[in-house]
Amino acid sequence: MSGADNRSEHVSRETSEDSRRAALIQALPSIDADTPLAAQLAEDSRRRISLRGRQFARPATTRILTIANQKGGVGKTTTTVNLAAGLAQGGLNVLVIDNDPQGNASTALGIDHRSGTPSVYDVLVDDAPMASTVQACPDIPNLWCVPATIDLSGAEIELVSLVSRETRLRRALDAYLADREANGEPRIDYVLVDCPPSLGLLTVNAFVTGREVLIPIQCEYYALEGLSQLLKTIQMIQAHLNPDLHVSTILLTMYDGRTNLAQQVAAEVREHFGAQTLQTAIPRSVRVSEAPSHGQTVLTYDPNSTGALAYLEAANELSERQAARDSAAAGDATTRDGSEQHDLSSSDEEQR
Ligand SMILES: Nc1ncnc2c1ncn2[C@@H]1O[C@H](COP(=O)(O)OP(=O)(O)O)[C@@H](O)[C@H]1O
Ligand SMILES: [Mg+2]
Numbered sequence: 001m002s003g004a005d006n007r008s009e010h011v012s013r014e015t016s017e018d019s020r021r022a023a024l025i026q027a028l029p030s031i032d033a034d035t036p037l038a039a040q041l042a043e044d045s046r047r048r049i050s051l052r053g054r055q056f057a058r059p060a061t062t063r064i065l066t067i068a069n070q071k072g073g074v075g076k077t078t079t080t081v082n083l084a085a086g087l088a089q090g091g092l093n094v095l096v097i098d099n100d101p102q103g104n105a106s107t108a109l110g111i112d113h114r115s116g117t118p119s120v121y122d123v124l125v126d127d128a129p130m131a132s133t134v135q136a137c138p139d140i141p142n143l144w145c146v147p148a149t150i151d152l153s154g155a156e157i158e159l160v161s162l163v164s165r166e167t168r169l170r171r172a173l174d175a176y177l178a179d180r181e182a183n184g185e186p187r188i189d190y191v192l193v194d195c196p197p198s199l200g201l202l203t204v205n206a207f208v209t210g211r212e213v214l215i216p217i218q219c220e221y222y223a224l225e226g227l228s229q230l231l232k233t234i235q236m237i238q239a240h241l242n243p244d245l246h247v248s249t250i251l252l253t254m255y256d257g258r259t260n261l262a263q264q265v266a267a268e269v270r271e272h273f274g275a276q277t278l279q280t281a282i283p284r285s286v287r288v289s290e291a292p293s294h295g296q297t298v299l300t301y302d303p304n305s306t307g308a309l310a311y312l313e314a315a316n317e318l319s320e321r322q323a324a325r326d327s328a329a330a331g332d333a334t335t336r337d338g339s340e341q342h343d344l345s346s347s348d349e350e351q352r
Contacts, residue, residue: 017054021049021050024049025046025049025050028042028045028046040306044304044306044309047309047313048304048309051309051312051313051316054090054316055090055091056087056090056091056092056315056316056319056320057319057320057322057323058092058189058319059189059190059319059322059323059326060322060326060329060330062177062187062188062189062190062191063189063190063191063211063212063322064173064190064191064193064209064210064211064212065190065191065192065193065210065211065212065213065214065248065249066193066195066206066207066209066210066212066213066214067079067080067192067193067194067195067213067214067215067216068195068203068206068207068213068214068215068230068234069195069197069215069216069217069230070197070198070199070203070226070229070230070233071197071218071226072197073197073218074216074217074218074223074253074254075216075218075251075253075254075282076194076195076197076216077100077102077104077105077108077194078108078216078253078288078289078292079214079216079251079253079282079311080096080105080192080193080194081096081105081108081109081194081292081297082288082297082298082299082307082308082311083192083214083251083311083314083315083318084096084109084143084190084192084297085109085137085140085143085297085298085299085300085311085315086299086311086312086313086314086315086316087189087190087315087318087319088137088140088141088142088143089140089299089312089315090312090315090316090319091142092142092189092190092319093142093186093187093188093189093190094142094143094144094188094189094190094191094192095134095144095145095146095188095190095191095192096109096143096144096145096146096191096192096193096194097120097145097146097169097173097191097192097193097194097206097209098111098113098119098120098145098146098147098148098194099120099148099152099169099193099194099195099196099202099203099205099206100148100152100194100195100196100202101148101149101150101151101152101153101155101196101202102148102196103147103148103149103150103152104194104292105145105148105194106145106147106148107292107295108291108292108295108296108297109137109140109143109145109295109297110137110138110139110295110296111135111137111138111145111147112135112147113147113148113149114149115149115150115151116149116151117147117149118132118133119133119146119147119148119149119151119152120133120146120147120148120152120169121148121149121151121152121154121155123146123168123169123172124152124155124159124168124169124172124202124205125155125158125159125162127168127172128172129172129175129176129179130146130172130173130175130176131176131179133146133147134146134176135147139296139297139300140297140299140300144188152202155201155202156200156201156202159201159202159205160201165201165205166201166204166205166208166241167205167208167241168205169193169205169206169208169209170205170208170209170242173191173209177191191209192214193206193209193210199229199230199233204237204241207233207234207237207241207242207245208237208241208242208245210242210245211242211244211245211246212245212246212247212248212249213234213245213246213247213248213249214247214248214249214250214251215227215230215247215249215250215251216250216251216252216253217250217251217252217253217265217269218253218254219252219253219254219255219256219261219262219265219266219281220254220261220262220265221261221265223265223269224265224268224269224272231247234246234247247273247276248276249276249277249278249318249321250269250273250276250277250278251277251278251280251281251282251314252265252266252269252277252278252281252282253281253282254282254283254284255281255282255283255284256283256284257281257283266281278314278317278318279317280310280313280314280317281310282307282310282311282314283306283307283310285298285305285306285307285310287301287302287305287306287307287308288305288307288308288311297311298311299311299312
């Protein structure tokens with residue numbers, strides 16, 4: 001069938017592309033490990049060659065991830081916008097929903113979000129169709145954003161008296177995705193929902209919308225504090241409002257491998273959540289923190305920086321893990337052996 005042909009053609013193209021990249025990486029001079037800077041630069045070149053221009057794996061169905069952690073300043077927004085940019089650079093169609101009244105994700109994506117701009121507030125409170133609020137990111141193709149304006153700060157209270165107050169965002173998103181499909185527009189592959197640092201109705205709406213939760217964990221003291229509360233909340237949402245919801249992904253952020261503390265936190269997270277934690281950790285990097293003030297993600301602001309590379313790598317890993325799950329599910333469906341569906345990364349990946 002033509003689908004299978006396409007797929008095998010795709011696979012063989014991928015294989016020759018992979019071997020071309022492998023050859024390039026091989027050709028890089030080997031580096032004296034005694035010069036850490038040179039070693040780092042060579043390592044970065046290898047990572048760049050292996051990722052640049054690569055087409056990331058398209059998920060079998062739209063993935064909707066809520067980026068949550070009730071702590072502020074752990075890298076939720078930074079992760080939302082940079083992962084989104086990475087996935088879009090990998091050729092996937094990505095929608096960011098900025099569900100935080102601070103509107104930092106909108107800022108970082110260069111999206112107009114002055115008060116009065118059609119935004120997630122109109123969707124949540126006034127039943128506006130999501131399509132009327134979606135803006136294209138000016139710097140990155142295939143990346144769109146539903147902005148948040150300051151109006152959203154009132155929504156937490158306004159929502160209380162509205163019917164189906166917990167499911168408003170989900171209904172709007174599901175309708176938007178279905179309309180796109182009905183209109184023959186390209187499918188959105190990834191929806192990333194940024195959350196405020198609290199567990200109010202905005203976050204509940206985000207949890208009801210998402211099928212997966214991605215938790216960024218800052219590699220600092222107290223990193224795991226409050227995590228059990230977050231997991232309990234997720235369990236409650238799953239029991240009462242959204243049976244699909246599960247923590248699929250954990251990303252270590254602001255990782256500084258030179259400190260024992262960061263290493264300890266990372267080891268602890270991997271011990272508890274080995275299957276969910278991405279191999280890629282995001283390093284602490286000045287370029288990452290500078291980018292938003294230029295209305296950019298780090299991937300456009302300084303594409304060669306280690307921060308940009310790390311987010312691109314994390315995006316690739318996110319898509320690859322799903323591809324593995326999708327093909328396992330397809331295999332299960334054909335063999336019908338009735339065996340348990342694989343948990344996300346049941347392959348005991350080496351943990352670094
Ligand atoms: N990898 C990183 N390196 C350096 N600074 C970072 C990094 N990730 C986030 N930051 C900075 O940390 C602060 C908090 O990040 P942010 O994404 O806004 O957290 P949250 O959305 O969880 O409140 C911001 O100033 C951001 O620029
Ligand atoms: Mg934020």
